[in-house]
Amino acid sequence: MPTLVSARKKAASGRNGRSGPELIFGDLWPYDPAPETADPKLKPRYELFINGEFVAPKGGKYFDSINPANEQKLAKIALAGAADVDAAYRAARRAYETVWSRMPGRERSKYLFRIARLLQDRAREFAVAETMDGGKPIKESRDFDVPMAAAHFFYHAGWADKLEYVAPGRGVAPLGVVGQVIPWNFPLLMLAWKIAPALAMGNCVVLKPAETTSITALKFAEILQDAELPPGVVNFVTGAGETGAAVMGHPLAAKVAFTGSTEVGKIIMRSLAGTGKKMTMELGGKAANIVFDDAPINQAVEGIVNGIFFNQGHVCCAGSRLLVHEPVAGEILAKLKNRLKVLRVGDPLDKNTDIGAINSREQLAKIHELVDSGVKEGAALFQPPCRLPAKGFYFPPTLFSEVTMSHRIASEEIFGPVLSILTFRTVDEAIEKANNTAYGLSAGVWTDKGSRILKMSTELKAGVVWANTYNKFDPASPFGGYKESGFGREGGRQGLLDYAKLI
Amino acid sequence: MVCDLMKAGQSASLRKLFDEIGPVDCVGIEERVAKYATRSIKKVAKVWGLKTAVSMLDLTTLEGKDTPGKVASLCRKALRPSDDPAVPSVAAVCVYPSMVRHAKKHVAGTSVKVASVATAFPSGQAPLKTRLAEVRAAVADGADEIDMVINRGAFLEGEFGEVQDEISAVVEACGAAALKVILEVSELETYDNIRAASFLAMEVIRAGDFIKTSTGKTSLNATLGNNQVMIEAIRDFYLDTGVAIGMKPAGGIRTAKQSLQFLIAIKETLGDAWLTNKRYRFGASSLLNDLLRQLEKEKTGAYQAPYYFSEATESY
Amino acid sequence: MSRLPITKTPKVYVGGAFIRSESSRVFPLPDARGDFFANIPQCTRKDLRNAVEAAAKAGPGWAKRTAYNRGQILYRLGEMLEARAAEMTAALIRFGAPKARAAREVGLTVDRLIYYAGWADKYEQVLGSVNPVAAPYFNFTVTEPMGVVGVIAPDTLPLLGLVSMVAPAIVSGNTVVALASERHPYPAILLGEMLATSDLPGGVVNLLTGFRKELVPTFATHTHLRAISAAVTASERKTIELGAAESVKRTHFVDAEKTDWFGDRAQSLYEIRDFLELKTTWHPVGA
CATH class of the missing domain: 3.40.605.10 (Aldehyde Dehydrogenase; Chain A, domain 1)
Known part of the structure; x- marks a missing residue:
């Protein structure tokens, strides 16, 4: 059940949602190329x-x-x-x-x-x-x-x-x-x-x-x-x-x-x-990253981005299914779109690149195929304007909203920079949707309520649960799936x- | 009695506002800003950033030993930081109220504004009447901008209505002068408090006014972390209301490299519309010379000794 | 004239109820002397499916019970078996166990239940951990039950073998569908009756009787069974592993011949661990 707080929030964003103020992420201050020049000392x-x-x-x-x-x-x-x-x-x-x-x-x-x-x-x-x-x-x-x-x-x-x-x-x-x-x-x-x-x-x-x-x-x-x-x-x-x-x-x-x-x-x-x-x-995995309306939303947005765009989404535990609490779905989608505009796609050797090259032509083709299926099946696609290099394998950061559990992009591992966004209304629904998969590698949960974190962590059928964070690794921390x-x-x-x- | 009840009611409703704006995860903030420090700014982008930082400076002297003479030399430096005409003037000089009229003499008619810390800076521990009188006096002496401190005691007591009412009173006392509201982040301690105080202030100040991190008189001043919390608050407030508030980190920013990281934060959080001194300022004194050193280095390719630059404090 | 005794119709214990096979098939079970003893349900693939559903239904509630409560219930199971030890011993003897061994088997089965009952609220403290990661996070690893576990019990020591495989699976909150010894199914029938009078919720342990050849392939491929614990032949093992691959099922094999079921090594914390998932949770530390 949404809290009164989030209901007010939703009303507020609805009021200003239509043609509200926009942020400008333009070319006022472009970064110059900053290639890493250390010698990799490769043999032929x-x-x-x-x-x-x-x-x-x-x-x-x-x-x-x-x-x-x-x-x-x-x-x-x-x-x-x-x-x-x-x-x-x-x-x-x-x-x-x-x-x-x-x-x-x-x-x-x-x-x-x-x-x-x-x-x-x-x-x-x-x-x-x-x-x-x-x-x-x-x-x-x-x-x-x-x-x-x-x-x-x-x-x-x-x-x-x-x-x-x-x-x-x-x-x-x-x-x-x-x-x-x-x-x-x-x-x-x-x-x-x-x-x-x-x-x-x-x-x-x-x-x-x-x-x-x-x-x-x-x-x-x-x-x-x-x-x-x-x-x-x-x-x-x-x-x-x-x-x-x-x-x-x-x-x-x-x-x-x-x-x-x-x-x-x-x-x-x-x-x-x-x-x-x-x-x-x-x-493989198809992790749910679950955001409740009482979450630290701005950090959740960072976590969502880190969860799916880290290493071009070539991560088995990537948070590829975003499950958003309905009262904050609009706010989060809007914030994600702004955040994606700031991601820098391009030369992996450039120190300022956030999203590098897709590992192979085959993988790029697979990503294209699944993204095409998402469009065909009626999900709403968003990609920020970005210039991809002419040579090499690249794919822009991609969001799909209006996704349901029966879409291919909601169940198949894409292994690319593509996020599918679904919504939920209650805690139980979030758990059901998160667990409704053959995979069980990882999951994310974002909420300010301690007891809910522990409840979610207990219910999610996944080997790693990141609460109010995502994609963290350590040699001392066991990693592996259900x-x-x-x-x-x-x-x-x-x-x-x-x-x-x-x- | 009735008045007390009303105040309590106002504070309670503001507490709801804090629920509405949501919590901040401090580890998440630290991780976000750590990424700014990994950005590599080179060549043209670097020069643009350094010059823009110069143009955003509130060149500051806030010492008990300030004199009209010291203020005069500060103003000269503010107007013409470098022999290189490509280097812009700074945004403002920032002085105590008693020095406003001296500063105004030197910068009147130029782009450089006079900013003054009023409201019993830095503690704010004076009767409201006294603080408002100080603001009015500074404005009357020619201050274009007023840097006030919020009532941290009232904030930490939960008397949010009082905090907000005092800010409103200062807004009124400012008249046409722009207002910068200092939250004194080190005394608020948590990012949650910083975000809440930002919203408290933004609800009652005007478009074009600023929120500011600190007085520079406590142990912890502007950091990328509290800057991030505040600019995210500004962004969220703007997207919700359309009112664009400015931001001023102050204290602790001494190197050109640091200032570029703050600008990167702006570019990637608030976007191009805030990359201007109308919406972003640095409160600093020694930063200017490091910016000039780095600009000279970019021009000549040679690293520069500090004493080549006027007003340098390093003599070795 | 002497009184004609009433004979018992053996039924399998599934979902807390005593049922016949849905197919109504039975097979005649002779005792050790070769005399007809009773007709035993010849469970089918569908019976297995139904049992898995009963186990899945019981699973969440069983797993949510406190460890202390699960420990008490396993202990109660021991009490029930101890109380009816004579009946169980007699049954083992009737199907060929030497007297002394039968008594020992029943006694040790009770002890094994008590052993695992005691682990219920302790294994987590040994197998879980708090992990010192190099970042401001609190990071801990806990264990969780896997879900529904399939057990294929050995023919040797039909009671002790079965309980030695079932107990470590259920102590952590898994539920079990077990196929009793094909050669000696009756102890499992009797065990079912004892389970029913213990405090064990229906569906936590489901005991089927029937033919391995018929049921092992279904155990292997049923995707709702998250793990298999099996005392089987090499060829059955291959069948199970091939089936397990289809849903990445966990498998655990016991060499029924080599295992000293009476020995201390037949009971272990690591038998519990084999039916646990490990879950690691991260949370930032900050105010």
Whole structure:
């Protein structure tokens, strides 16, 4: 039920709603280009990283990695075949048996600390490489991806010699060699999420980065060499789906960890049925971000923007379904439109860019397809005027209002800068709509009332609930989904247990 | 007695206003403004920003030891901050009421206004009558703008009606002079209070009047955070009523870099219509020389020593 | 002339009621000597569907009960079983359990219920956490039940095995649809009667009897079952995992042959954890 307060508010905005005063977000003070100029130190060609060395793929094949911001080729990347994946697993198994599983936790810990420090040393270089390879704004790779990746190594380093505290009442032991496949939206950070806990627990790793974003993983391999990590403890094999299938299906993999789409997650689960391998699945989402009429509206608007436009919306936990309390729906839509006018879309390397390039041509096509469906199905589209670069893959920040639960844009994961706005009237209706999905990764709730926050947090079927904030991450904070968003957690003591067996 | 009851009723209805304007999440505000600091302003944009900041300055001297001579040199600096004719005059000089007539002599007929802090600045702890008399005297001496302080004691006591009535009385005493209402944010303490006080003031001042963060006489002055809370209040009030109120952060803004961050906040929150000294001011004294230093650096490419600029306090 | 005893018609316990299969199908159950004992309901896919609906209906209320209350109810379950231990022991013996083992199985089943009853208001304190994030946020992780859990009980130790799998699932607020041992279904029928006289709300535990071959594929693919806990063969395991993939269902397998159901390792905090989701909540700290 709307409060009297919001009823008055609604009346007020209705009164002034029609042809009210407008703000001008024009060109009085345009920002000059501010390109980040640090050298990403890219090699023209990247080999596989197996047993501590860069080796050419046995099949001799390479594929191009391009910069989605301008479609220029960045480097050639080795294409790993089944034989290469096998070599990686053998190296990992050897390292596991002879070195890593036998090493005292105290010593393993020091390697992880070293890695964290070396990554911090080269932070700017990695940020630039990440932005060029994946298209995300430099301010995000610089201020979020790279420092957070280092933080994950630092956090897990400290666990390596304290494993007796991971599972009270039971001992833990490593599983062996872990196969990991990660997505293209946070290439280095997902690598850190996967590798740091696996290594802290004493496992060895064969990891496949996403096809479009392999470069920072292979640069990270240089750090592993500098850290003198024993050969074979971490191995990188690059390639597309076929390589991924080989990594997931290898008989030496005691566990597989996958982050990616629910569709591919299911394929992996099917392919591993009956093999006895342990799994962690971090899959898709269609998170509800719920705003009540008593919320701090201006901060909620920021949170909504951060929730869906962070990393071009290429975020599995993106707040892609905005559920707004009807009394404030008009106010929030108006404020969002103004806020979108200020977002800067363009060259990801420009320090002032808020929304960079869409990761690939395929992803851009998918976004276009779903946005077209939204228009066809009758939702109201808003895009601020913005000039997109002629070359490269770009999509403007997009709002859809007048969306209902049966629209495709309300149920399918778009994985782009597109927000679907629905309304609700009561707390129960908000909960029902939020939970009316096969996904359950994350949710947001905005209200000034403490007891309602805790009620919502209890009722929302999601692994992460952001209350009066959105898209926050930390190595100490477990992350992972309910329902078809996957199982297992990454981060914190709880995430560590997914890389262990109880003894 | 009846009067007390009426006042209580007025305060209660204003309390409802606070419900209506909603709460502020302080962590959310801090995160928003942290993003302004990551904006990179270069070349033409930087020069435009620096010059615009100069044009928005309320060049201030508020010391017990102020003399007509000190005010005179301040006025000369205000009118012509630099030998470079491309550098504009500042918006105003800001002085104590006793110095208004001295300042007026130097800037009359120019674009530079005389602003005066009245109402028993900085504490405001004088009888209302005295405060209003001070305002009238300053206006009579030629002040174009009055910077008043709100009654923080009354605000914190919940006597919102009293706070608002006093502002209304000062508006009346101002006559044609523009009014800047100082909230003294450090004493209000929370962002919720700052937002509430902003609305209290905006309801009774006129289009073209300002709300202002602080006196500069307490430990915490203008920050990007409280600036953001206030400009969001101005935006929300404008969108609701169509009345455009100006904003003046004061105290603590000493570097050109800081001032650019405040301007970025304006550009991205209130938009182009507030990027003018008619709607945005900086209350500062040492900021001007840093702006001039940075402008010179942009022109020559060489970093500048402070003592190349007049009125510099750094002599080393 | 001696009195002709009244025989009991075995019915399955679903949604708090005793029912026959919707198909009216039964299969004859002989006792250990090979004599006809009774006709047991041969539950169908539809019975399973109905049981899942009953479990889903009971779920929210059960999960919302206080941990203290759930603990007391599990304890009460133990009381009911203890009170009718002789009847249960006799049933186990009738279907072939040696006397001493039967008594031990019943006694340990009661103990297992008491073990999990005691965990009800404690596991959260061990498995949850407050997390020190590097920003001004209060961040905590709590556990929540998954929802409806499918249990496929072992043939060995048909009572202890079943209860060892059901108890850790329901203690946290999950509800269960369990398929009793195909070979020895009667202890589950009897257990149902005891559940009905405990304070356990109807629908929290639903016990089906019937054939694995018929029901396992439906357990595997029913998307409303959020998790499966199964003591099954390798090929059944594959069937379940294939089905589970379709809705990203959580699976938990028990090797019925290798498990020492009498041992301490058969009961564990981590059996509870396997049917919990972890939820992390963030909130800013500021005035």
